[in-house]
Amino acid sequence: MIVGVPKEGFPGERRVALVPMVIPSLLKAGFEVVVESGAGAGAGYPDAEYLGKGGKILAERAEVFKAADVVLQVLCYGSNDVTGKADLPLLRPGQVLIGFLRPLGSVETVLGIAATGATAFSIELMPRTTRAQSMDALSSMATICGYKAVLLAADRLPRLFPMLTTAAGTITPARVLIIGAGVAGLFAIATARRLGAVASAYDMRPAAKEQVQSLGGRFVELPIEAKDAQDSRGYAQAQDESFYLRQRELLGRVVAESDVVITAAVIPGKKAPVLVTGDMVEKMAPGSVIVDLAAERGGNCELTRSNQVIVEHDVTIIGYINLASAVPYHASQMYARNVTAFLLHLTQDAKIEINTQDEITRETLVTQGGNVVNTRVREFFSLPAKVG
Numbered sequence: 338m339i340v341g342v343p344k345e346g347f348p349g350e351r352r353v354a355l356v357p358m359v360i361p362s363l364l365k366a367g368f369e370v371v372v373e374s375g376a377g378a379g380a381g382y383p384d385a386e387y388l389g390k391g392g393k394i395l396a397e398r399a400e401v402f403k404a405a406d407v408v409l410q411v412l413c414y415g416s417n418d419v420t421g422k423a424d425l426p427l428l429r430p431g432q433v434l435i436g437f438l439r440p441l442g443s444v445e446t447v448l449g450i451a452a453t454g455a456t457a458f459s460i461e462l463m464p465r466t467t468r469a470q471s472m473d474a475l476s477s478m479a480t481i482c483g484y485k486a487v488l489l490a491a492d493r494l495p496r497l498f499p500m501l502t503t504a505a506g507t508i509t510p511a512r513v514l515i516i517g518a519g520v521a522g523l524f525a526i527a528t529a530r531r532l533g534a535v536a537s538a539y540d541m542r543p544a545a546k547e548q549v550q551s552l553g554g555r556f557v558e559l560p561i562e563a564k565d566a567q568d569s570r571g572y573a574q575a576q577d578e579s580f581y582l583r584q585r586e587l588l589g590r591v592v593a594e595s596d597v598v599i600t601a602a603v604i605p606g607k608k609a610p611v612l613v614t615g616d617m618v619e620k621m622a623p624g625s626v627i628v629d630l631a632a633e634r635g636g637n638c639e640l641t642r643s644n645q646v647i648v649e650h651d652v653t654i655i656g657y658i659n660l661a662s663a664v665p666y667h668a669s670q671m672y673a674r675n676v677t678a679f680l681l682h683l684t685q686d687a688k689i690e691i692n693t694q695d696e697i698t699r700e701t702l703v704t705q706g707g708n709v710v711n712t713r714v715r716e717f718f719s720l721p722a723k724v725g
């Protein structure tokens with residue numbers, strides 16, 4: 338079995354799906370590893386390091402797809418909506434594809450992957466279970482985004498983050514508010530605290546309160562309760578517009594009192610709710626910073642522009658997408674470990690065994706034999722239930 342790693346194609350993407358350090362565990366499991374020349378360069382992993390760990394380097398992208406029984410990517414067609422489509426003719430029936438597919442993004446994309454006959458697994462659909470934790474690349478990338486968001490804000494803010502007592506007097510700490518305390522939000526709290534800021538956070542899932550407090554953050558309680566805030570998988574559930582309206586009213590004061598607002602409130606497969614309006618931005622102090630981690634999904638701030646940094650009402654609004662790629666060395670390392678754990682999970686006696694009795698395999702498998710086989714994806718796009 339040959340594992341192939343093409344160079345990532347999304348513009349500006351610096352990550353790579355496998356890093357040299359995981360190659361020995363794949364060789365031990367009976368795989369060979371081929372890597373497109375230069376695939377790791379942007380993340381700090383030169384070809385020589387892959388060779389040094391027993392990988393092979395191939396010059397052409399098409400050669401990698403041709404040689405590979407299993408193709409590992411970070412952003413596959415779907416999540417790579419710019420250049421990803423060009424990979425479709427390179428895939429073949431039965432070939433395994435593993436990566437971020439954005440399986441609830443567009444039905445055409447998912448059908449396009451299915452039509453290649455490839456057996457595609459979506460890393461986004463990894464169940465949130467203890468058993469799957471080592472394979473949860475979505476959480477790994479969210480961790481990186483939370484960290485980087487705080488650094489971007491600290492860099493832009495015309496104030497210091499920590500409290501300082503100096504001969505020039507006392508400096509008060511920056512006040513950082515995080516809206517949406519999932520994995521990214523929680524890591525943002527931890528990072529802001531490490532830099533000495535006062536961090537507070539709000540989330541509509543009551544379960545988030547304890548997690549925020551355990552990181553030394555203050556939990557912002559709002560007198561509003563979400564209906565069925567959390568689904569069985571631990572994700573937030575969409576609410577109606579009147580709920581979001583009330584949230585915005587209640588969040589206004591807390592936002593106005595913050596020097597930095599980091600928004601990371603998303604619902605799987607849905608546009609992000611607008612929680613910070615233009616009026617709310619206007620009430621923030623000049624120089625304040627908003628980092629909108631939901632920018633890729635439409636943004637939690639009304640003024641966010643996707644992949645841009647703008648200044649409105651003297652407030653900087655950072656709407657970068659694909660932020661994990663801005664810390665490519667460790668993002669690739671974490672991703673590679675997650676995806677290797679997943680690949681080894683699928684492997685028995687040096688062969689890929691697709692056992693749909695297994696929850697991790699069943700939930701992540703999106704296409705097989707020319708069909709979209711994932712129940713959740715079929716339901717999401719109202720595709721007729723699959724027979725057999």
Ligand SMILES: NC(=O)c1ccc[n+]([C@@H]2O[C@H](COP(=O)([O-])OP(=O)(O)OC[C@H]3O[C@@H](n4cnc5c(N)ncnc54)[C@H](O)[C@@H]3O)[C@@H](O)[C@H]2O)c1
Pocket residue numbers: 464465466467469470473476479516517518519520521522539540541542544545570571572573584601602603604605610612
């Ligand atoms: N293996 C595991 O058990 C595992 C793995 C990863 C995450 N988790 C847990 O799953 C939960 C979700 O984490 P995630 O990072 O995937 O979340 P996410 O990226 O899907 O969403 C981010 C956060 O936004 C919040 N949110 C959505 N709409 C909101 C609104 N209108 N107002 C306020 N907040 C809103 C959500 O509640 C969530 O906490 C967390 O509790 C996390 O700790 C568990």
